[in-house]
Amino acid sequence: MKLAALALMLVAFPFIAGEFYVNLASQIFIFAIFAASINLLLGYGGLATLGHASYLGVAAYTSALLGLKLGLGHWIAAPAALLCATLMACMFGLIALRATGLGFLMLTLALSQVLWGTAYRWVALTDGDNGLRGLSRPFHLDDAASFYYFALAVTAASLWLMARFVGSPFGAALRGTRDQPRRMSALGHNVWLIRWITFVYAGFWGAVSGLLFVYYHKYIHPISLSLTNSAEGLLAVIAGGSGTLGGPVVGAAIVMLLKNYVSTYVERWNTLLGLVFVLIVVFMPEGVVPGARRIFSRWTRRFRSAT
Amino acid sequence: MDTALQIRNLRKSFGGLPAISDVSLEVAPGERRLIIGPNGAGKTTLFNLVTGDLPRDAGNIVLFGKDVTHLAAHHRVHRGLARTYQIITLFAKDTLEHNIALSLLGLSKLRWSAFRSFDEGLYGEARAVLARVGLEHLAKKGIAEVAYGDKRRVEIAMALAQKPRVLLLDEPLAGLSREERATVKRLIAGIPREVTVVMIEHDMDTALDLAERITVLHYGRVIVEGTRAEVVADPKTREIYLGH
Numbered sequence: 421m422k423l424a425a426l427a428l429m430l431v432a433f434p435f436i437a438g439e440f441y442v443n444l445a446s447q448i449f450i451f452a453i454f455a456a457s458i459n460l461l462l463g464y465g466g467l468a469t470l471g472h473a474s475y476l477g478v479a480a481y482t483s484a485l486l487g488l489k490l491g492l493g494h495w496i497a498a499p500a501a502l503l504c505a506t507l508m509a510c511m512f513g514l515i516a517l518r519a520t521g522l523g524f525l526m527l528t529l530a531l532s533q534v535l536w537g538t539a540y541r542w543v544a545l546t547d548g549d550n551g552l553r554g555l556s557r558p559f560h561l562d563d564a565a566s567f568y569y570f571a572l573a574v575t576a577a578s579l580w581l582m583a584r585f586v587g588s589p590f591g592a593a594l595r596g597t598r599d600q601p602r603r604m605s606a607l608g609h610n611v612w613l614i615r616w617i618t619f620v621y622a623g624f625w626g627a628v629s630g631l632l633f634v635y636y637h638k639y640i641h642p643i644s645l646s647l648t649n650s651a652e653g654l655l656a657v658i659a660g661g662s663g664t665l666g667g668p669v670v671g672a673a674i675v676m677l678l679k680n681y682v683s684t685y686v687e688r689w690n691t692l693l694g695l696v697f698v699l700i701v702v703f704m705p706e707g708v709v710p711g712a713r714r715i716f717s718r719w720t721r722r723f724r725s726a727t
Numbered sequence: 728m729d730t731a732l733q734i735r736n737l738r739k740s741f742g743g744l745p746a747i748s749d750v751s752l753e754v755a756p757g758e759r760r761l762i763i764g765p766n767g768a769g770k771t772t773l774f775n776l777v778t779g780d781l782p783r784d785a786g787n788i789v790l791f792g793k794d795v796t797h798l799a800a801h802h803r804v805h806r807g808l809a810r811t812y813q814i815i816t817l818f819a820k821d822t823l824e825h826n827i828a829l830s831l832l833g834l835s836k837l838r839w840s841a842f843r844s845f846d847e848g849l850y851g852e853a854r855a856v857l858a859r860v861g862l863e864h865l866a867k868k869g870i871a872e873v874a875y876g877d878k879r880r881v882e883i884a885m886a887l888a889q890k891p892r893v894l895l896l897d898e899p900l901a902g903l904s905r906e907e908r909a910t911v912k913r914l915i916a917g918i919p920r921e922v923t924v925v926m927i928e929h930d931m932d933t934a935l936d937l938a939e940r941i942t943v944l945h946y947g948r949v950i951v952e953g954t955r956a957e958v959v960a961d962p963k964t965r966e967i968y969l970g971h
Contacts, residue, residue, distance in 0.1 A: 588844065590839060593829070
């Protein structure tokens with residue numbers, strides 16, 4: 421019932437909101453997929469990454485380059501971009517998963533910095549700091565509402581498939597590797613392989629968000645591969661609530677609203693983002709979604725005991 | 728093949744400190760073997776080497792005639808090796824039945840299934856395992872909500888759920904009250920004969936009742952091995968435990 425009401429609201433949104441807000445919602449959807457894919461690693465696998473922007477960026481650049489340099493259509497460029505980014509996740513996973521914890525974090529950061537540096541310096545291919553312009557959207561989704569519906573459909577499908585993944589036996593094993601890796605191994609689970617498959621799967625969804633990102637902006641710049649982008653995704657997951665399905669979506673909404681809406685009124689929006697994050701960590705250390713759930717259930721208990 | 732578990736010249740050092748020095752032992756199928764020794768004798772290290780939790784420096788581990796020395800820990804489990812831990816290692820945020828289900832999942836092909844829901848059948852099977860250890864009524868409780876003694880039983884149930892051929896029990900009676908000890912002892916005594924049991928235990932009265940053969944470890948070496956009577960009568964055992 422709640423889900424149906426939410427779906428109705430989302431479908432009706434372009435009819436009641438102006439173009440600015442519809443575009444803002446599209447950006448939230450894109451960032452929600454990105455954050456949810458980080459959540460697969462952080463929330464369910466216990467693997468904090470600072471390199472997830474790599475998959476977003478590589479998918480976006482591959483799609484843009486195939487279109488611009490080879491003149492390929494979206495039907496070929498999009499699957500090729502997803503394949504390229506996913507294969508890269510396969511390779512990066514082999515390297516990064518040689519470590520866990522801080523070592524894993526630093527390896528993901530180092531690998532993504534290599535790509536970011538390449539995008540900046542390989543001017544002949546990427547046009548460096550100028551970025552790649554003149555890109556197009558598929559299916560002529562040029563108005564705000566039609567792109568909104570496209571992004572909504574892709575986001576809904578992505579979140580559903582990620583929810584299926586974490587709710588599956590494999591997802592249960594993944595959570596087990598987060599909580600007790602040694603015990604999982606003693607139970608016959610191949611901890612490394614579980615993590616690697618999740619790494620690749622998360623990379624794939626990062627790539628999907630990258631495709632939507634480049635379609636939305638019709639432009640791609642090396643900053644899409646940057647540490648800042650990865651960190652914002654990580655921030656969204658932690659702020660919204662890692663290890664929950666709704667957390668990254670709420671976290672993505674918080675980050676995008678601060679970045680794209682509040683920034684029009686507050687010059688130092690980064691400071692505000694930091695402040696909001698500190699407040700969340702202080703008052704809801706588990707994140708907004710689980711924190712709100714906790715507060716709501718406390719109020720419900722109080723209300724029941726009072727009546 | 729007349730041994731379930733064979734350890735040949737196993738060695739392990741931490742830094743320059745030898746924890747296991749040239750340990751060899753053979754456990755027959757269905758045997759109940761007790762491993763004893765003072766603190767720091769290398770008992771748990773020996774288990775960790777057998778399961779693959781720790782890499783060995785030298786030596787071999789053979790399970791039912793197959794050398795498993797170079798197999799990863801999870802592969803050894805698929806060869807019929809299961810263990811419990813001295814320090815309870817459960818999934819504290821989950822229910823008892825989920826803990827057992829994870830154990831069942833470890834040997835099931837279902838563990839690679841990424842797009843179907845967590846099988847309700849698996850929970851049914853988990854509840855049946857919990858019934859075997861008398862914990863079915865707590866199946867839906869979280870691990871954090873149950874008593875320490877029940878957690879010990881869950882540890883054993885997780886190992887039994889895997890239908891092991893060789894079961895390593897690392898101090899299964901540690902920290903239990905007298906009543907709880909009696910319950911766990913009954914549980915261990917009821918393990919079917921086709922399962923070979925190797926147990927580390929400090930509670931001698933209980934452990935000696937369960938064991939058929941005993942290995943005494945001291946400073947990482949096997950110093951005495953034999954039947955209960957032989958080990959108890961051996962002066963080296965008395966020297967270690969009584970100091971004379």
